[in-house]
Amino acid sequence: MIRKLTGEHRRHIFSARDLDTSEKCRQVVQTYYDACVIGSGPGGAIAAATLTQAGLKVLLVEKGPFIPQEQINFRVLDMSNRFGHVETTSGYRTVLYQGSALGGSSMIFGAVAMKLKQFVFDEWKEKSGIAEINAETLEPHYQHIAEVMSVTRQTKDLENRPNAVVREMAGALGKPDDLVFVNRYTSACAGIGLCNFGCGVDLKGNMSNSFLPLALETGNLTVLTDCEARSVVGEDDKEGWTASALAVTPRDASNRSATLIKARRIIVAAGAFFSSAVLLRSPKFPNRQAIGQKVYLQPHAQVFALFDKPMTSRGTLADDQYVPHNGVPAIYNFLGFLQEHHFWWLASILYPASLASFVSYLPPQDHFEIMRQFHHTMSLTVTVKDDPAKSRIVLKDGRAQLDFEESKHDIESFRRCFLMAAKGLLAVGARRVFLPLLRPPVIEKPSDLGKIEKLKFTYNDLISYSDHTSGGNQFGIDERRGVTNASGLVFGTTNVYVADSSLFPTAPGVNPSWTIMALARHVATGILSRG
Amino acid sequence: MEPLEEILQEITSFETQLSRRSFIGAALLIAVAADVSLGKDDKRFIDAVAATLIPATALQSTGINVGQNIDRLLQSGNADHRRKVTRFVAWSQRASILYGGEKVALNARGSRFTLVRKMGRTLSSLCLIAFWADERALTLIDVPEESA
Numbered sequence: 001m002i003r004k005l006t007g008e009h010r011r012h013i014f015s016a017r018d019l020d021t022s023e024k025c026r027q028v029v030q031t032y033y034d035a036c037v038i039g040s041g042p043g044g045a046i047a048a049a050t051l052t053q054a055g056l057k058v059l060l061v062e063k064g065p066f067i068p069q070e071q072i073n074f075r076v077l078d079m080s081n082r083f084g085h086v087e088t089t090s091g092y093r094t095v096l097y098q099g100s101a102l103g104g105s106s107m108i109f110g111a112v113a114m115k116l117k118q119f120v121f122d123e124w125k126e127k128s129g130i131a132e133i134n135a136e137t138l139e140p141h142y143q144h145i146a147e148v149m150s151v152t153r154q155t156k157d158l159e160n161r162p163n164a165v166v167r168e169m170a171g172a173l174g175k176p177d178d179l180v181f182v183n184r185y186t187s188a189c190a191g192i193g194l195c196n197f198g199c200g201v202d203l204k205g206n207m208s209n210s211f212l213p214l215a216l217e218t219g220n221l222t223v224l225t226d227c228e229a230r231s232v233v234g235e236d237d238k239e240g241w242t243a244s245a246l247a248v249t250p251r252d253a254s255n256r257s258a259t260l261i262k263a264r265r266i267i268v269a270a271g272a273f274f275s276s277a278v279l280l281r282s283p284k285f286p287n288r289q290a291i292g293q294k295v296y297l298q299p300h301a302q303v304f305a306l307f308d309k310p311m312t313s314r315g316t317l318a319d320d321q322y323v324p325h326n327g328v329p330a331i332y333n334f335l336g337f338l339q340e341h342h343f344w345w346l347a348s349i350l351y352p353a354s355l356a357s358f359v360s361y362l363p364p365q366d367h368f369e370i371m372r373q374f375h376h377t378m379s380l381t382v383t384v385k386d387d388p389a390k391s392r393i394v395l396k397d398g399r400a401q402l403d404f405e406e407s408k409h410d411i412e413s414f415r416r417c418f419l420m421a422a423k424g425l426l427a428v429g430a431r432r433v434f435l436p437l438l439r440p441p442v443i444e445k446p447s448d449l450g451k452i453e454k455l456k457f458t459y460n461d462l463i464s465y466s467d468h469t470s471g472g473n474q475f476g477i478d479e480r481r482g483v484t485n486a487s488g489l490v491f492g493t494t495n496v497y498v499a500d501s502s503l504f505p506t507a508p509g510v511n512p513s514w515t516i517m518a519l520a521r522h523v524a525t526g527i528l529s530r531g
Numbered sequence: 532m533e534p535l536e537e538i539l540q541e542i543t544s545f546e547t548q549l550s551r552r553s554f555i556g557a558a559l560l561i562a563v564a565a566d567v568s569l570g571k572d573d574k575r576f577i578d579a580v581a582a583t584l585i586p587a588t589a590l591q592s593t594g595i596n597v598g599q600n601i602d603r604l605l606q607s608g609n610a611d612h613r614r615k616v617t618r619f620v621a622w623s624q625r626a627s628i629l630y631g632g633e634k635v636a637l638n639a640r641g642s643r644f645t646l647v648r649k650m651g652r653t654l655s656s657l658c659l660i661a662f663w664a665d666e667r668a669l670t671l672i673d674v675p676e677e678s679a
Contacts, residue, residue: 075666076664077600077603077604077607077661077664077665078603078607079607080604080607080660080664081604081605081607081608081612082607082608092649251609252609252610252611310675310676312675313675314674314675317666317669320666321666322666322669352663352664352668352669352672353659353660353663353664355663356656356659356660356662356663356664357656357659357660360652360655360656360659361640361652361655364583364584364585364586364637365586367584367659368585368586368589368671371663371671371672372671372672372673373672373673374672374673375672375673375674375675376673376675438645438648438649438652439648460645461645
């Protein structure tokens with residue numbers, strides 16, 4: 001069910017840019033809260049909703065702006081740069097992408113809701129030593145989120161041509177049973193396929209039209225946007241390190257002195273990159289050597305294919321907006337190689353500008369020719385469940401950076417993934433397959449597949465990105481195996497919690513958002529039960 | 532993942548790596564004003580580069596101005612992103628002295644330096660996105676013969 005952010009809700013949303021001019025805004029930062037939550041994405045919004053519905057006074061701090069639904073449209077020139085924030089690994093191995101607007105990454109995700117596979121829960125138990133976070137204990141949280149966000153299993157009647165290709169590929173590769181219908185955060189998708197732009201028709205479930213309105217309705221939530229969390233302020237007492245405030249500055253105002261927001265608890269849910277950064281910037285924070293270690297990227301890449309038959313239909317052009325009507329972008333996840341070889345794929349969102357960018361290495365005439373045949377192309381988003389050789393958040397001049405090096409194992413997963421994807425695409429009629437490399441081989445026939453087996457590449461040669469970043473503040477049974485305990489409480493502190501993907505002990509495999517929400521609710525209900 | 536976002540991050544990386552490398556020479560490291568939009572020279576350079584990547588007939592028939600569209604893309608992003616793009620364009624313009632002037636995006640692809648190849652791809656992508664994200668470019672795409 002979609003809940004609109006009404007005018008009444010919006011009265012409780014402030015921008016930190018107004019701190020110098022608005023008395024109301026100044027009052028917001030001078031109030032003492034039961035909890036201050038950093039980040040309004042799938043982790044922070046659920047934590048804030050759970051706490052406010054139980055009567056706690058909460059301030060939610062979001063680095064990005066509030067973008068009202070009425071400002072969202074389908075114009076690529078206007079929307080492609082509005083919701084996201086990008087970072088990179090050291091040496092540009094790959095790109096990290098996350099939401100930076102009220103609603104966080106839920107504004108840009110593709111609305112695919114997946115529960116973790118059992119083998120990932122098994123990995124988590126082995127890595128963390130904690131048995132109590134498992135499929136059974138998270139199930140009530142999964143269900144609650146499903147009810148609020150109308151999580152709906154997709155069905156065969158929604159299959160469009162790119163999804164049919166994914167299904168046919170599973171058959172051609174001898175793994176038809178490993179094709180699974182995904183759930184989506186919507187019960188009424190219009191099939192436009194531009195979920196990454198925030199959904200201009202407001203049919204995609206995100207935090208701004210689900211949990212945030214619910215939390216604002218309680219009257220217990222205040223939201224401060226355009227506000228960057230710098231550090232947690234606190235000191236040691238006899239119980240442990242105790243936070244007293246969050247230091248914040250308005251976004252893009254690094255010269256401004258920090259404002260302290262006082263709260264009884266701090267809940268960090270700024271995503272795997274920024275959550276670790278905030279904790280590492282916090283003076284005298286305990287157990288800092290463990291923070292930000294072992295971040296997982298679960299990187300994606302796009303494999304394009306050109307077919308003789310059309311893959312997409314012509315959209316409509318109205319009010320200078322090109323609106324595709326190609327049906328639900330992905331109804332299947334193909335998981336046939338996930339557990340053994342650590343990769344999977346689904347049909348991806350595709351629009352002319354994205355194709356233009358991804359095949360930009362082609363000679364100009366070839367590029368134009370492919371673009372002319374846009375409706376005959378489709379794209380697979382391939383994803384590798386990674387285990388990097390080195391991947392840790394470090395601070396450099398106060399700015400966080402991901403010190404990263406991919407593993408040979410992950411390169412091999414990508415190579416095998418490209419091989420199987422190309423093999424499958426050719427088997428179901430692709431005329432040419434385009435691999436996401438700076439200098440890709442030409443793949444037009446089965447005998448070309450040998451070129452993929454001989455490919456030598458690193459992440460430097462790969463056009464990849466990560467929006468499933470996780471880890472860095474893993475839960476564990478003790479300080480040697482994690483940053484937080486099973487309740488999300490940071491070891492050595494009395495009142496600092498983590499409630500986002502940085503809790504994950506290993507990469508999640510499938511789309512992580514549903515599990516992030518479930519874990520955040522697990523953390524928040526734990527806080528409530530302890531009082 | 533939005534392509535412009537990817538480009539912007541490549542620019543960040545490019546910026547970081549440039550400061551560590553010397554092979555391109557001091558010409559690339561000239562300080563560039565952190566303007567919030569492309570200057571006239573930058574737009575002329577971008578339009579010249581775009582003309583090497585996109586057929587002249589396509590540019591003429593659609594009336595798309597790639598430099599103007601990049602400016603429009605920048606308006607929707609934050610100040611940090613705008614600064615990175617304007618700086619990258621200025622750097623690319625200086626690098627073009629070594630890589631064939633307006634053909635820099637094409638010539639850089641053949642470089643033995645990974646960094647230069649990335650610059651070539653980034654510059655190509657920036658121009659091509661700014662062109663193909665414009666609704667007027669849709670007239671260049673073949674209408675599918677049957678409903679998909």
